[in-house]
Amino acid sequence: IDMNRSQRTVLGGLNMPIDVVQAADGTIWLLEFARFAEDGSCFSGQGYLPNSGRLSYLQPDGTLQTVLVDLNFPGSFAFDRDGHLIVSEIFSGRVLKVTNPALLAPSTSVAKLLGEEIAPMGNETNEEAEVVASLVETAVSAPSAPPDIQFVNVAQQVGLDFQHRAFINAISEDPAAMMGAGLCWIDYNRDGWLDLYLVNSYALAEQEYLYSHGGLPYNRLYQNNQGVFTDVSLISGTALSVRGNGCIAADLNGDGWDDLYVTVDGPNALLWNQGNGTFLEGARLAGVDAPEWNSAASAGDLNGDGYADLFVAAYIDLEKMVENPVGAFPQDFYGLPDHLYLNNCDGTFSPVTEAVGLLREERGLGSLMSDFDNDGDLDLYIANDGHPNRMYLNEPATNSAGFQFVDVSQEAGTNDSGSGMGVAGGDYDNNGRFDLLVTNWDTELNALYRNQMDETGNLTFLYSTFRVGISGLGNNMTGWGTAWADFDHDADEDLLVVNGHVPITDLAADAELVRLYGNRLSEGEPGQLREWTQLVGLGQDGLGPLMARGSAVADYDNDGDLDVAINTVGGTAVLLQNQRLSGNWLQIATADFQPGLKAIVTLPDGRQLVRERHVGSSYLASEDPRLHFGLGNATLVSSVEIIWPNGTITQLTDVAANQTLVVYPK
CATH class of the missing domain: 2.130.10.10 (YVTN repeat-like/Quinoprotein amine dehydrogenase)
Structure with a gap:
């Protein structure tokens, strides 16, 4: 969809594309999930060919350059803070790191993508494309620390x-x-x-x-x-x-x-x-x-x-x-x-x-x-x-x-x-x-x-x-x-x-x-x-x-x-x-029944947390009527804004943590 909200074909003939990411330099990266056997169907969930996923990027001439092949049902990918691409595989449970993909990808003009058509529908991508990325990690990174809850x-x-x-x-x-x-x-x-x-x-x-x-x-x-x-x-x-x-x-x-x-x-x-x-x-x-x-x-x-x-x-x-x-x-x-x-x-x-x-x-x-x-x-x-x-x-x-x-x-x-x-x-x-x-x-x-x-x-x-x-x-x-x-x-x-x-x-x-x-x-x-x-x-x-x-x-x-x-x-x-072993909290309760009530909590570092009162959610259930906020290490909340269902607003400042705060409508 271009800036004028018009649809444009960028590339066709893909093997079940499942995710697309644009890099900071404008390069479009594409992840394809799998190819199918002749009798396969994405509607029946049958016929997926293992190890047939691909990672590619779009070149300025509108063709794909394949970077990684033989992926086993990849599900998603994203850039990390160092510019490496992280790819997850659904059924193997692996997470793969592609090092320095930016060095492999020429800059792609966004304006070019907004043209009528870059590659005609039905053009097959190059199955024999050279694999030019290096795979340096095949394990899910461990958490920096285990959660402190049981x-x-x-x-x-x-x-x-x-x-x-x-x-x-x-x-x-x-x-x-x-x-x-x-x-x-x-x-x-x-x-x-x-x-x-x-x-x-x-x-x-x-x-x-x-x-x-x-x-x-x-x-x-x-x-x-x-x-x-x-x-x-x-x-x-x-x-x-x-x-x-x-x-x-x-x-x-x-x-x-x-x-x-x-x-x-x-x-x-x-x-x-x-x-x-x-x-x-x-x-x-x-x-x-x-x-x-x-x-x-x-x-x-x-x-x-x-x-x-x-x-x-x-x-x-x-x-x-x-x-x-x-x-x-x-x-x-x-x-x-x-x-x-x-x-x-x-x-x-x-x-x-x-x-x-x-x-x-x-x-x-x-x-x-x-x-x-x-x-x-x-x-x-x-x-x-x-x-x-x-x-x-x-x-x-x-x-x-x-x-x-x-x-x-x-x-x-x-x-x-x-x-x-x-x-x-x-x-x-x-x-x-x-x-x-x-x-x-x-x-x-x-x-x-x-x-x-x-x-x-x-x-x-x-x-x-x-x-x-x-x-x-x-x-x-x-x-x-x-x-x-x-x-x-x-x-x-x-x-x-x-x-x-x-x-x-x-x-x-x-x-x-x-x-x-x-x-x-x-x-x-x-x-x-x-x-x-x-x-x-x-x-x-x-x-x-x-x-x-x-x-x-x-x-x-x-x-x-x-x-x-x-x-x-x-x-x-x-x-x-x-x-739970650590972390501060705040709960907000109302003196009467207020479905749809919202609360916005502002932490000392400026972060804002929003909660809403739902009646009927999950599956066949309704849950705690109080709005719950985890506060991390904060012992004081800078402000609490209560938005009542009728549109009126209550403002509170410097609210202490670790309490259930009861609020009353105006």
């Missing part, structure tokens, strides 16, 4: 004895039971300690067995008693016996008490918090029961009236197959229309799905409300399974809702048609804009979208899965719950992804590792990640594989660092306690 599963010792009951007797082909297992953190009694709600399920084929062995399983609410949990499900009225999927905690009627909304294979449930330790179910009366197989839910004030509205993603109808099924799930089943409910401010909701422009029938699994374009209102992102993911911007309208959702998925570059499941939003590169991570199935990679909105408000995302220094971000694992969070308190957000295979044939054999990727921004490597899974106690000799689905990050023990709760299909709940 995760330990403390679920049993703190009283979390939850057992997800799907496939407790035998495995059956029940996709609804295979894909559930959500959870959410909620301070239901407002004592300052986050309680945990875990969603249960069962397979239809097991009903008779379960009835004869104690009855159907039910969701459970665990009260947090200063770090130790007590099951209060029965006395609180939250023990729903449903084929559950996910949940969110949100004050949906503005009474100051967080309620629970539970998505189900069947009518959803809305548990109104009565403020006395009990809940009352009222989804049908509120107009939000949604009778289909529903998955994710998100809440936020979309029309600026001060009350939280509700989005519910719908998945598929197992009774409605496509005309020519091919024996694949979920492709053999039609998707369902999602639901958007506008809060009437009186404990009821009005359906406005079609009125605001949500007209598609797709297989929704993940959702997130976030202000992606920084215009002060909440936008909506939906992760679809086998359909394009959708980015909807919130724009004013004269319809009954007062706003409309405008689909900018294609223009923004976030419309991949993978097996979208979980969604996480965060500013992992500290540029003040919220990026996206979408988890996918094991034959795909997780999708990382870097927000590159320009100063005019034009919203675009750069697909950056191959640009973060990880050889295959999520390869060979099926990702579900995910989060951006500063686990080590070095002032940048790390990446968590929990995994577990689907379809399930064996609960033990299909379990997969929880993976943690440390952010290298504080090491001077912006946009780069390093895998920490083994180093922090999550490897085979630590936590080990799980049949994980939902994950929810929170500081459950109020010690200032972030812990992780995980729900698993057919297994026990996991609570990963973060045993």
Whole structure:
């Protein structure tokens, strides 16, 4: 795309180009992933030829000069600070260094590239090009220091004895039971300690067995008693016996008490918090029961009236197959229309799905409300399974809702048609804009979208899965719950992804590792990640594989660092306690429910950290309502700017570290 936003062909006939980088001198470098066998296809993922990747640069005459051949499925490359090229290979796990590539590349005029055409489409590059680079390093460099955090599963010792009951007797082909297992953190009694709600399920084929062995399983609410949990499900009225999927905690009627909304294979449930330790179910009366197989839910004030509205993603109808099924799930089943409910401010909701422009029938699994374009209102992102993911911007309208959702998925570059499941939003590169991570199935990679909105408000995302220094971000694992969070308190957000295979044939054999990727921004490597899974106690000799689905990050023990709760299909709940050794922190809490609240923290060295309050994220989950900031060595924050959902701003200066700061709206 040239400066006039016109498309120009630069080079054609390439072998699956996967990354392109422009050097400081203007030279264009190109990385080709692989060639294919005659019957191969990038759509089926079959037929890749190993050791057929190439690294080349574009010469002034429009031809390619190949520098390195026989690369084994290269995924990304970048220049280091010394001007060397670093190339990562996905399946070998190697990182290769090409020394002094600038000496091999004549300067390429950018103006030349903006011409009509440099090389005609279809010209094959030179397979016999001379290899002129020297390969001097074939090992991944070790971290300068190991992370000073460890995760330990403390679920049993703190009283979390939850057992997800799907496939407790035998495995059956029940996709609804295979894909559930959500959870959410909620301070239901407002004592300052986050309680945990875990969603249960069962397979239809097991009903008779379960009835004869104690009855159907039910969701459970665990009260947090200063770090130790007590099951209060029965006395609180939250023990729903449903084929559950996910949940969110949100004050949906503005009474100051967080309620629970539970998505189900069947009518959803809305548990109104009565403020006395009990809940009352009222989804049908509120107009939000949604009778289909529903998955994710998100809440936020979309029309600026001060009350939280509700989005519910719908998945598929197992009774409605496509005309020519091919024996694949979920492709053999039609998707369902999602639901958007506008809060009437009186404990009821009005359906406005079609009125605001949500007209598609797709297989929704993940959702997130976030202000992606920084215009002060909440936008909506939906992760679809086998359909394009959708980015909807919130724009004013004269319809009954007062706003409309405008689909900018294609223009923004976030419309991949993978097996979208979980969604996480965060500013992992500290540029003040919220990026996206979408988890996918094991034959795909997780999708990382870097927000590159320009100063005019034009919203675009750069697909950056191959640009973060990880050889295959999520390869060979099926990702579900995910989060951006500063686990080590070095002032940048790390990446968590929990995994577990689907379809399930064996609960033990299909379990997969929880993976943690440390952010290298504080090491001077912006946009780069390093895998920490083994180093922090999550490897085979630590936590080990799980049949994980939902994950929810929170500081459950109020010690200032972030812990992780995980729900698993057919297994026990996991609570990963973060045993951090260093780093300062700040948490920001609000006196009432404020979805979409933003906070900007300025450190003494001038760096700015931005966080946003999300209600409904990860996979089938909602997380800690407090905004968390790792501060590194800083003991004092220069300033804190609170941007309230109604647009008003609160400014604070010289805020001490290592505290939970409670802020009040003006």
